[in-house]
């Protein structure tokens with residue numbers, strides 16, 4: 659009898675544990691509805707100046723920064739965004755190419771006390787770089803930034819095609835192409851065509867980052883690359899003329915296009931080819947000069963675009 663009671667009690671204890679634990683798991687799933695990944699195209703285009711700043715936050719995974727915008731917009735927009743998002747540490751920063759509107763914002767991030775653990779920031783060929791003084795690349799300044807990064811104990815690494823980074827929670831980012839401006843399929847190029855072409859992927863969703871990819875390499879990729887198709891395209895070169903040709907957009911075949919551009923620039927003649935292509939092909943376009951911060955969210959296998967501001971008839 660006593661033995662039977664003990665067995666009965668053990669049975670009820672196990673049953674109770676299963677019900678309670680099961681309930682906790684179910685309620686945890688209901689409570690924990692945070693997205694699996696959020697990519698934000700931060701509005702580093704709040705002035706007349708263009709710039710790129712992209713933050714990727716993977717649930718239970720890594721924080722990635724792709725470019726940091728100009729100094730001013732980084733202070734006014736990017737750093738407050740990072741603080742608001744409770745980001746005090748960036749696991750990996752990628753500088754797509756050595757132009758100020760892509761790397762200058764690293765400084766205010768470090769000055770705000772935000773840790774950057776690793777940075778992929780390639781030093782360009784000196785001759786190709788210094789051809790652009792005073793408006794573009796400046797070799798001395800690039801070296802100066804490397805020095806500051808080292809002073810802040812940031813590990814500087816070489817970005818190379820083929821590198822794949824596991825970001826946790828099923829997300830990866832891969833450097834598909836990283837040309838050096840000298841050894842390329844189209845001969846010597848400018849600095850924009852050094853842009854890292856990177857694919858972010860999670861649960862079959864693909865987001866392509868293109869820096870300021872220009873016409874020569876953009877055209878070459880459009881004809882030869884078989885790995886650039888993506889549902890979301892970060893449009894190259896702030897959506898302005900000189901950037902990759904329409905054949906590149908066709909090869910990517912995106913469902914959504916994100917453009918880091920100020921209002922005036924996107925509606926100017928300089929962006930007309932790119933504007934017209936996306937309009938003709940009925941691809942929704944999000945421009946941070948209009949929409950503010952634009953979030954791309956992957957949640958329960960679905961991808962959604964969430965702009966800060968609704969904006970319709972952008973240039974009318």
Ligand SMILES: [Zn+2]
Pocket residue numbers: 708709710757759760870895896
């Ligand atoms: Zn740029």
